[in-house]
Amino acid sequence: MGWLVSLGLAWVLSFSMVCSVSGIGANWGTQASHPLPPATVVRMLRENGIQKVKLFDADYGALRALGRTGIEVMVGIPNDMLASFAGSVKAAERWVSKNVSTHITSSNVNIRYVAVGNEPFLKTYNDSFITTTYPALQNVQSALIRAGLSSQVKVTVPLNADVYASSTGLPSGGDFRADIQQLMIQIVKFLSDNGGSFTVNIYPFISLYTDANFPVEYAFFDGNASPIVDGSATYYNMFDANYDTLVWALQKNGFGNLAIIVGEIGWPTDGDRNANLVYAQRFNQGFMSHISGGKGTPMRPGPIDAYLFSLIDEDAKSIEPGNFERHWGIFGYDGKPKYLFNLGTTNSNGLIPARGVNYLEPKWCLLKPSANLTGDQMAPSVSYACSRGDCTSLGYGTSCGNLDAEGNISYAFNSYYQINNQLDSACKFSGLSMITRTNPSVGTCRFNTMIQPYYGSAGRLHGYLGNVFGPSLSLIVLLLMIL
Numbered sequence: 411m412g413w414l415v416s417l418g419l420a421w422v423l424s425f426s427m428v429c430s431v432s433g434i435g436a437n438w439g440t441q442a443s444h445p446l447p448p449a450t451v452v453r454m455l456r457e458n459g460i461q462k463v464k465l466f467d468a469d470y471g472a473l474r475a476l477g478r479t480g481i482e483v484m485v486g487i488p489n490d491m492l493a494s495f496a497g498s499v500k501a502a503e504r505w506v507s508k509n510v511s512t513h514i515t516s517s518n519v520n521i522r523y524v525a526v527g528n529e530p531f532l533k534t535y536n537d538s539f540i541t542t543t544y545p546a547l548q549n550v551q552s553a554l555i556r557a558g559l560s561s562q563v564k565v566t567v568p569l570n571a572d573v574y575a576s577s578t579g580l581p582s583g584g585d586f587r588a589d590i591q592q593l594m595i596q597i598v599k600f601l602s603d604n605g606g607s608f609t610v611n612i613y614p615f616i617s618l619y620t621d622a623n624f625p626v627e628y629a630f631f632d633g634n635a636s637p638i639v640d641g642s643a644t645y646y647n648m649f650d651a652n653y654d655t656l657v658w659a660l661q662k663n664g665f666g667n668l669a670i671i672v673g674e675i676g677w678p679t680d681g682d683r684n685a686n687l688v689y690a691q692r693f694n695q696g697f698m699s700h701i702s703g704g705k706g707t708p709m710r711p712g713p714i715d716a717y718l719f720s721l722i723d724e725d726a727k728s729i730e731p732g733n734f735e736r737h738w739g740i741f742g743y744d745g746k747p748k749y750l751f752n753l754g755t756t757n758s759n760g761l762i763p764a765r766g767v768n769y770l771e772p773k774w775c776l777l778k779p780s781a782n783l784t785g786d787q788m789a790p791s792v793s794y795a796c797s798r799g800d801c802t803s804l805g806y807g808t809s810c811g812n813l814d815a816e817g818n819i820s821y822a823f824n825s826y827y828q829i830n831n832q833l834d835s836a837c838k839f840s841g842l843s844m845i846t847r848t849n850p851s852v853g854t855c856r857f858n859t860m861i862q863p864y865y866g867s868a869g870r871l872h873g874y875l876g877n878v879f880g881p882s883l884s885l886i887v888l889l890l891m892i893l
């Protein structure tokens with residue numbers, strides 16, 4: 411009897427938990443030169459009513475801060491670990507033990523998913539993860555079973571939307587990409603057998619970025635695009651059509667009921683002519699309204715489970731995909747909301763900023779007015795500053811696209827100076843630069859001062875400085891840590 415009652419109670423509790431976390435999720439990436447302290451981010455999540463987060467690894471500080479909050483967590487396994495887990499169930503068990511079990515047991519982190527890899531079948535990866543993803547998925551699932559966690563923690567693989575395509579251009583023509591079709595069917599069957607979900611990242615922005623002829627209105631949710639008619643279904647936006655192409659692909663292969671998670675969806679605010687505050691606001695708010703009624707898509711009526719990409723800007727991300735890559739956040743690097751965005755949770759006047767954020771001093775590094783613009787040291791200084799700082803807000807159609815040549819150089823110098831914590835030695839540039847206390851920001855172009863570095867997880871900070879700022883600064887940090 412007691413057993414029955416407690417089982418019933420557990421069911422009621424888990425049921426109410428499922429209901430309470432049906433809202434929007436967010437991707438929390440940490441590839442920033444100056445990440446906000448995890449506790450600050452978690453407080454921001456709670457104050458904004460964001461009840462689900464997706465991580466790209468198993469960052470210790472982030473997971474600890476998420477403990478005892480009830481926030482649902484998807485923990486990630488980076489692609490470069492797939493080979494090791496594919497080859498060894500023991501390695502997968504060690505990962506589950508250290509990065510899942512410990513956090514659940516010791517700080518009650520509500521881990522619900524493990525994301526095995528991240529878009530491993532992207533064409534740009536040249537098949538690097540084709541043979542390892544599925545065995546790694548199987549071994550991680552075995553490890554979860556061995557740890558007694560498989561009913562609470564489910565596996566998934568976040569995939570790029572290019573794992574499926576339509577031969578007809580209509581959703582009903584959807585099927586898995588020919589070169590990986592058998593592999594996809596194996597993975598989908600495995601997910602289905604183990605109560606997992608299909609996670610897909612959908613990006614109308616990328617379609618617009620890569621295809622000059624893409625109809626802009628079709629990226630948004632205002633219903634202004636010429637609709638696409640597919641049998642009895644009519645599509646007014648790319649999101650629905652893309653999602654339903656997946657639904658058709660699943661259905662055609664016998665998995666029409668597999669749950670779908672939209673692992674990433676969003677719009678960047680800088681670094682490209684289509685990446686700006688107006689479009690990002692329009693897309694993200696449009697998406698929220700689109701899914702808010704729970705009506706779903708023509709092929710899959712019902713609630714849509716989605717994680718916004720992303721929570722906070724990351725100024726250390728690779729810009730290989732494009733300069734927009736560092737500007738996906740609904741919050742800036744300092745936890746300030748970028749535009750009016752209503753999540754429909756706590757505050758109808760927009761997002762609530764991070765609290766207690768400390769900035770460096772209000773000072774900036776600029777080009778000296780007397781500097782010789784055509785001198786020999788100019789070009790190498792700028793390229794040095796941009797390669798180690800962040801110049802992705804410069805260029806056609808960006809927030810600082812209207813600067814003149816001098817403004818560009820100053821922007822580059824300042825970025826390097828701020829990323830290096832305003833060290834005097836980071837504003838030298840062969841005598842071409844100077845420090846000022848007058849904010850040089852103009853119009854949409856913000857010359858930022860950085861936030862104070864967070865030393866809470868010194869191990870990671872040290873590693874980061876070692877990679878990006880060269881040995882001298884990491885030596886200083888090391889010395890500071892020793893002293």
Ligand SMILES: *[C@@H]1O[C@H](CO)[C@@H](O)[C@H](O)[C@H]1NC(C)=O
Pocket residue numbers: 467468469488501504505506508509
């Ligand atoms: C736990 O996760 C971290 C971060 O992704 C990783 O560096 C570490 O190797 C993992 N630990 C084990 C035992 O696999």
Ligand SMILES: *[C@@H]1O[C@H](CO)[C@@H](O)[C@H](O)[C@H]1NC(C)=O
Pocket residue numbers: 534535536
């Ligand atoms: C993929 O192949 C192309 C062409 O051979 C090469 O340029 C690129 O660096 C490769 N990318 C990766 C991630 O291996």
Ligand SMILES: *[C@@H]1O[C@H](CO)[C@@H](O)[C@H](O)[C@H]1NC(C)=O
Pocket residue numbers: 782783784785786
């Ligand atoms: C600027 O540098 C160029 C290249 O070294 C030189 O030819 C030019 O005379 C310099 N201009 C001034 C005003 O010093």
Ligand SMILES: *[C@@H]1O[C@H](CO)[C@@H](O)[C@H](O)[C@H]1NC(C)=O
Pocket residue numbers: 804805806813814815818
């Ligand atoms: C400023 O820098 C951007 C990016 O490097 C470049 O595209 C642009 O032409 C520069 N503008 C001027 C006026 O030099």
